[in-house]
Amino acid sequence: MENKEISQAVIGRLPRYFRFLGELKDEGIERISSQELSDIMQVTASQIRQDFNNFGGFGQQGYGYKVEYLYEEIGKILGLYKTHNLIIIGAGNLGQALANYMNFERRGFLFKGIFDNNPHLLGKKIRNMEVKSMDEMEIFVKENDIDIAVLTIPKASAAEVAKKLSDIGIRGIWNFAHVDLNVPRGIQVENVHLSDSLMKLAYNINQFENGG
């Protein structure tokens, strides 16, 4: 069942399920039907059942789903019970913010280091971690078993850094640089293109105002 390819549309919905189920769990709710979840989440009950069934049966006919069980299963599917060691590349505003922000830690994403080439930043402490030179990256990645790199560098250098990261065996890149990265198959890239997101918002505002 792990082996049929799950569409990215489904994967994209899993974190949201996970979030709502976590909240239900915290409220002490033990069971929920697809219809009740549908009402809360504003998606069809049918879609909920289809989505869950991509991974095998999590529910019980005539009863519904056990919230805590479902929550944990989705967490497992998302790989949240494994730890991922990550480094941040680019210690500018965004890189620093993400380093400090990190309540990703409790989801198993461990902040291990931050790198930059700007000499003014070298040695600066960010969340008890000194900014290191990018020359040290290769050895650091290998010695610390880093599997995720967060790219918060300007687009000009992103391709080159991504290439280097691929070569030294990183598994995933969380890319905030505003370029499409070309990496070998097997290295996962997740893009966060903030300005694209803001443009979409602008479009929808204008569209609504001009009689959309």
Added chain:
Amino acid sequence: MENKEISQAVIGRLPRYFRFLGELKDEGIERISSQELSDIMQVTASQIRQDFNNFGGFGQQGYGYKVEYLYEEIGKILGLYKTHNLIIIGAGNLGQALANYMNFERRGFLFKGIFDNNPHLLGKKIRNMEVKSMDEMEIFVKENDIDIAVLTIPKASAAEVAKKLSDIGIRGIWNFAHVDLNVPRGIQVENVHLSDSLMKLAYNINQFENGG
């Protein structure tokens, strides 16, 4: 032609077209065919032509598209030649980073103010702008013709703040808080759920490693 509803799938691709066309323009390339663009962007030529034709004909048969013209038309569609006044709500790590980051300015998104309720932050200068109390928000929004609010506050207070923003006439919310906001129809919400994005990355890494 402005009036048929364009799907969000299409809208979501516009910023990427805009980016590639901007690069082509900077390289001095004057014309391009859908096939050439297809090769560069890794989407089908058919999709490119369909997408553009949602907005009327930008090309010329037998010739292709004029890069600069197309670039500007897409910019217009996205509303990038109007200015949008924005405020940031929440002067934590992320809020400060976005305030400083702002090379959104050149796309017409003007940073006008930053708000927080944390007394330690009040009055602190961020990019030459003093952090203001959220009590001042209502008057500020009205006096400064603010149409976009960037929410970088904890999820606990996000719903309440979103409600207040709706009431005082904001047009769009760029939401970094990890909740689904319920706002009246007519107020646009664009979500950036960073932890969801990171979870997707984790899924794809694990999936690949476990023989996906």
Added chain:
DNA sequence: TAGATTGTTAATCGATTAACAATC
């Protein structure tokens, strides 16, 4: 004019929703 390439219609594919039999 001939060649190229768009704009647009038709075909296909995939994702969502509806329906219902299986079963707790």
Added chain:
DNA sequence: TAGATTGTTAATCGATTAACAATC
């Protein structure tokens, strides 16, 4: 057992791709 609700198949819808006539 009867009622409820899943798991799953079938129907629908929408988005993508292919094909080609229009036309520069």
